[in-house]
Amino acid sequence: MSIEFERIGLAPELVDYREAWELQRRVHEEVTHGSTGPVVFLLEHEEVYTAGRLTEPEDLPVDGTPVIDVDRGGKLTWHGPGQLVGYSIVRLLDMKGIREYVSVLEEAMINVSTGYGIPAARIKGRSGVWVLGTDGAQDRKLGAIGIRVDHGVTMHGFAFNCSNDLSPYAQIIPCGITDAGVTSLSEETGTTITPADVLDRIEKELDALLSPIVSLTATTPERANR
Numbered sequence: 001m002s003i004e005f006e007r008i009g010l011a012p013e014l015v016d017y018r019e020a021w022e023l024q025r026r027v028h029e030e031v032t033h034g035s036t037g038p039v040v041f042l043l044e045h046e047e048v049y050t051a052g053r054l055t056e057p058e059d060l061p062v063d064g065t066p067v068i069d070v071d072r073g074g075k076l077t078w079h080g081p082g083q084l085v086g087y088s089i090v091r092l093l094d095m096k097g098i099r100e101y102v103s104v105l106e107e108a109m110i111n112v113s114t115g116y117g118i119p120a121a122r123i124k125g126r127s128g129v130w131v132l133g134t135d136g137a138q139d140r141k142l143g144a145i146g147i148r149v150d151h152g153v154t155m156h157g158f159a160f161n162c163s164n165d166l167s168p169y170a171q172i173i174p175c176g177i178t179d180a181g182v183t184s185l186s187e188e189t190g191t192t193i194t195p196a197d198v199l200d201r202i203e204k205e206l207d208a209l210l211s212p213i214v215s216l217t218a219t220t221p222e223r224a225n226r
Contacts, residue, residue, distance in 0.1 A: 003207050004038065017048045032091075052073055054074060092215075105158045
């Protein structure tokens with residue numbers, strides 16, 4: 001058995017956040033009980049702000065836009081068209097390997113970015129993927145991570161800015177970080193790179209990087225129809 005990748009909605013067929021969240025919960029239960037193996041959902045969301053468990057009141061949108069409270073880690077972020085979201089629902093082989101798991105998600109995005117000639121990197125003390133500022137410019141966040149692990153099985157995942165409008169971030173303090181900016185693959189390269197353009201590359205990276213650290217087995221070979 002290998003990791004299953006499901007492309008469940010890309011522009012113009014955007015996915016409602018609550019529907020994706022409910023799908024995650026159902027599949028998380030199946031993986032937890034051993035009735036299916038690891039799954040990674042790849043999609044684009046309808047425009048939405050979501051607030052992780054560490055969100056503070058001052059992080060909320062200044063224009064009063066509604067926010068969905070979710071059970072992942074992290075703070076406030078935005079999802080919408082042009083941003084590739086990946087929800088990986090996998091059982092970690094090492095129940096203490098959460099940091100390694102986060103590092104794998106980061107590395108997958110870094111490797112894809114590097115393939116487009118973007119010098120993406122990690123920043124110590126900050127999750128996600130970054131383009132480091134030079135000559136006094138701010139660092140710019142390219143990919144965000146927010147996860148939950150319950151009974152050794154992960155939920156939520158990453159958000160990779162591809163061709164999305166960056167203006168929604170101006171209404172919030174993204175991930176609670178005040179001294180950095182936000183960017184995208186398209187912004188950095190000066191050419192349009194959509195989530196659809198990235199899919200094959202990100203699947204290849206995730207398959208290679210996740211496979212050694214997650215359980216690839218299940219007690220039954222097929223998941224029940226959703």
